[in-house]
Amino acid sequence: MQNDTQSNKNEQSINLLDLLMYLASKWKWFLLSVLIFGGIAWYKYATAPFVYFGSATVIIKDPSNKTTTTGLDRFDNFINKVNVSNEMLQFNSKKLIREVVSRTHADVSYKMEDGLRDVELYTKSPVAVSFADMLPEQYVAFTVTLLNKDSVAVSDFSMAENGERLVVELNDTLSLNEGKVVITPTNFITKSWFGVPVRVCKTPLDAVVSGYRNSIAVKQVEEESSILTLALKDNSSERAEDMLNMLVNVYNEEAIRDKNQVAVNTANFINERLIIISQELGDVESDLESFKRENQMVDISSTASMYMGESQKYNSSALELETQLRLAQYIKEYLTDPKKEADLIPSNTGISDMNIENQITMYNAAKLKRDRLISDSSDKNPVVEELNTSLRAMRQSIIRAVDNMIVSINVKRNDAQNREMRAQERVASIPTKERQMLSIERQQKIKESLYLFLLNRREENALSQAMADNNARVIDSAEATKYPISPNRNKIMALGILMGIAVPTVVFLVIMFMDTRVHSRKDIIGVLSVPFLGEIPLDKNYKSRSRKRTTNAYGYGDDIVKEAFRILRTNMSFMAKKDKPLQVITFTSFNSGAGKSFVAYNLADSLAYTKKKVILIDLDIRKGSLSHRMHKHGVGMTNYLADETIALNDIIHSCEKGYDFINAGTAAPNPAELLMDSRLDNMVAELRKRYDYIVVDSVPVGLVADATIANRIADLTIFVVRAGRLDRRQLPDIEKLYQEKVLNNMALILNGADLERRGYGNYGYGYGYGYGYGSKTK
Numbered sequence: 001m002q003n004d005t006q007s008n009k010n011e012q013s014i015n016l017l018d019l020l021m022y023l024a025s026k027w028k029w030f031l032l033s034v035l036i037f038g039g040i041a042w043y044k045y046a047t048a049p050f051v052y053f054g055s056a057t058v059i060i061k062d063p064s065n066k067t068t069t070t071g072l073d074r075f076d077n078f079i080n081k082v083n084v085s086n087e088m089l090q091f092n093s094k095k096l097i098r099e100v101v102s103r104t105h106a107d108v109s110y111k112m113e114d115g116l117r118d119v120e121l122y123t124k125s126p127v128a129v130s131f132a133d134m135l136p137e138q139y140v141a142f143t144v145t146l147l148n149k150d151s152v153a154v155s156d157f158s159m160a161e162n163g164e165r166l167v168v169e170l171n172d173t174l175s176l177n178e179g180k181v182v183i184t185p186t187n188f189i190t191k192s193w194f195g196v197p198v199r200v201c202k203t204p205l206d207a208v209v210s211g212y213r214n215s216i217a218v219k220q221v222e223e224e225s226s227i228l229t230l231a232l233k234d235n236s237s238e239r240a241e242d243m244l245n246m247l248v249n250v251y252n253e254e255a256i257r258d259k260n261q262v263a264v265n266t267a268n269f270i271n272e273r274l275i276i277i278s279q280e281l282g283d284v285e286s287d288l289e290s291f292k293r294e295n296q297m298v299d300i301s302s303t304a305s306m307y308m309g310e311s312q313k314y315n316s317s318a319l320e321l322e323t324q325l326r327l328a329q330y331i332k333e334y335l336t337d338p339k340k341e342a343d344l345i346p347s348n349t350g351i352s353d354m355n356i357e358n359q360i361t362m363y364n365a366a367k368l369k370r371d372r373l374i375s376d377s378s379d380k381n382p383v384v385e386e387l388n389t390s391l392r393a394m395r396q397s398i399i400r401a402v403d404n405m406i407v408s409i410n411v412k413r414n415d416a417q418n419r420e421m422r423a424q425e426r427v428a429s430i431p432t433k434e435r436q437m438l439s440i441e442r443q444q445k446i447k448e449s450l451y452l453f454l455l456n457r458r459e460e461n462a463l464s465q466a467m468a469d470n471n472a473r474v475i476d477s478a479e480a481t482k483y484p485i486s487p488n489r490n491k492i493m494a495l496g497i498l499m500g501i502a503v504p505t506v507v508f509l510v511i512m513f514m515d516t517r518v519h520s521r522k523d524i525i526g527v528l529s530v531p532f533l534g535e536i537p538l539d540k541n542y543k544s545r546s547r548k549r550t551t552n553a554y555g556y557g558d559d560i561v562k563e564a565f566r567i568l569r570t571n572m573s574f575m576a577k578k579d580k581p582l583q584v585i586t587f588t589s590f591n592s593g594a595g596k597s598f599v600a601y602n603l604a605d606s607l608a609y610t611k612k613k614v615i616l617i618d619l620d621i622r623k624g625s626l627s628h629r630m631h632k633h634g635v636g637m638t639n640y641l642a643d644e645t646i647a648l649n650d651i652i653h654s655c656e657k658g659y660d661f662i663n664a665g666t667a668a669p670n671p672a673e674l675l676m677d678s679r680l681d682n683m684v685a686e687l688r689k690r691y692d693y694i695v696v697d698s699v700p701v702g703l704v705a706d707a708t709i710a711n712r713i714a715d716l717t718i719f720v721v722r723a724g725r726l727d728r729r730q731l732p733d734i735e736k737l738y739q740e741k742v743l744n745n746m747a748l749i750l751n752g753a754d755l756e757r758r759g760y761g762n763y764g765y766g767y768g769y770g771y772g773y774g775s776k777t778k
Contacts, residue, residue: 139158154174632661
């Protein structure tokens with residue numbers, strides 16, 4: 001219940017002004033923290049690379065609203081419909097970023113020192129380095145220093161353990177352990193670059209790609225729109241613009257490649273089929289050519305007509321020769337007929353041989369001449385006989401000529417008939433050849449038709465590929481800021497100052513809220529009912545004076561300390577009882593180090609300063625702390641209590657401050673028994689007669705029984721609480737001592753109160769469980 005009451009009182013004592021005053025008392029720490037964090041912030045700003053911001057705006061086209069081309073609708077299904085979310089992910093895909101980095105050579109950086117900061121040169125570098133045979137995963141770094149327009153110095157190799165420095169000519173190949181590099185001049189090479197080191201670094205491609213994937217942001221302008229904003233932060237404004245422009249280009253190339261993937265596959269198929277069909281068509285045409293050449297025909301109809309004409313021609317010749325043959329046979333029969341031997345031979349019968357006709361004519365003329373002669377003379381006329389002989393000879397000649405003609409006509413007739421038969425055979429073979437030729441021509445036409453069809457489809461497919469449009473249309477081309485957006489000097493410095501204020505604030509607040517120690521009178525008043533006599537300020541010069549063997553602070557301390565003891569001296573008078581004067585004042589505490597000895601001898605000094613007779617007794621016969629501080633050793637309290645032969649005056653020592661002192665004496669094995677001896681009571685009774693005040697430095701209460709045993713002599717028991725040493729969870733034990741009247745006329749003082757913490761209240765103190773009394777020394 002008491003703890004709850006204490007907690008409520010502590011919660012009621014929380015005051016913001018006290019908290020601010022407490023923090024203000026630490027101004028030196030705040031100043032140091034601000035200087036440290038401010039210096040760190042300035043260094044971070046001075047070393048941080050410049051960061052530029054680039055952005056571009058594109059619109060993703062929707063192919064569902066496009067106008068289709070007649071004849072190409074069949075390819076429309078191959079064009080993917082656009083999903084803006086998918087396109088946003090594609091813009092930041094590893095494949096696209098890798099291609100962009102490779103094309104822009106963003107994995108190779110050129111930096112120069114500008115103060116403490118490295119500045120990215122990008123394309124403004126005076127030299128360009130190409131890594132011909134190095135893998136994308138390799139890391140290479142070195143420094144290039146331009147010596148003149150023809151040579152450079154290469155040093156600070158990333159993988160080299162020694163400080164090797166090479167001088168090479170520009171455009172020459174430099175062989176390193178990682179591979180070969182070629183250093184070439186750029187258009188920015190000038191004399192101002194001579195002697196300026198340029199750090200060249202080739203970073204593994206995958207690492208650069210990962211970095212840019214984190215740096216590139218793709219944002220949809222509005223939820224329902226297809227307009228995207230591409231943003232990139234980079235150490236070079238020019239590189240940021242190039243990266244964004246290249247990203248859009250590569251994205252469009254990939255989109256067109258995706259759209260034309262089916263068309264490309266179709267084109268490959270068509271080309272393959274064209275090669276096969278072209279070869280097959282050539283084979284068919286070769287077969288047709290061979291067939292026509294072998295059969296000596298160009299066209300079936302003309303060939304058939306030709307063969308029919310030949311047949312008719314040979315048939316007519318055969319008929320005509322047959323007629324001539326029959327005429328010749330008729331003439332022969334007429335000539336060989338005995339009955340007609342005296343008759344004239346028929347002429348102009350149509351025989352084609354004019355020689356026979358002439359002979360017949362001559363024969364008939366001679367025959368008529370003979371007949372006239374016979375009519376004028378007799379058969380025995382020599383002329384007639386001669387004519388008869390001539391006629392017989394002429395007749396035989398005609399018969400031989402007719403026989404020859406018959407033979408000739410037979411030969412010609414047989415030849416004409418044979419030719420006619422061959423022509424008729426050719427005419428008869430025309431259907432078979434026509435069928436064969438039609439089959440070959442059919443194959444030719446099929447192959448030709450398929451070949452023309454594929455050629456047509458190839459052109460349509462090529463036209464479809466040419467008509468494939470970009471997915472993204474650039475609204476605002478990539479543009480980067482000319483001034484860096486980072487580092488922001490004002491922001492960094494402000495953050496550093498804020499950190500310098502926040503860190504000690506948090507630290508002190510944590511210390512304060514976790515601190516369960518008593519620090520000021522506010523931690524005591526309202527919690528304990530024990531009379532509070534006052535507080536002794538912290539004497540910061542105490543240790544230095546102790547090193548000078550000064551035994552008290554009164555008269556050497558500042559005015560506040562002297563005034564504190566005056567207040568204590570005054571408040572002690574209110575603790576006097578009416579029936580008993582206030583003479584014996586004892587000091588105790590819960591643990592050593594509370595400052596009992598300091599308060600005791602300074603109170604003695606203060607009382608002596610008022611012209612009172614004062615004696616100071618070191619009753620802490622176990623440790624004798626006050627005796628050590630006063631540098632008084634030898635026969636003392638333990639000797640007096642143990643040896644009745646020792647007189648009181650033997651142990652009283654005079655001090656230069658105007659009061660007497662009794663030291664603790666020799667360490668005794670039975671201090672409790674000694675304090676129980678009546679000689680202590682007798683000694684105090686005697687001292688009451690001699691002195692106005694008897695100031696006794698006793699032992700801590702609770703650790704040993706000495707304090708309660710010796711407390712019988714006290715008129716006033718002052719319980720010393722050391723600020724910053726006593727746990728507030730021990731305050732109920734002090735209250736219990738007071739309530740149970742374990743100590744005579746108990747009162748309380750706070751020693752070592754830090755005036756800088758005077759406004760410090762009890763904020764958020766927690767109560768733990770379990771504590772022990774340790775023997776701590778100051």
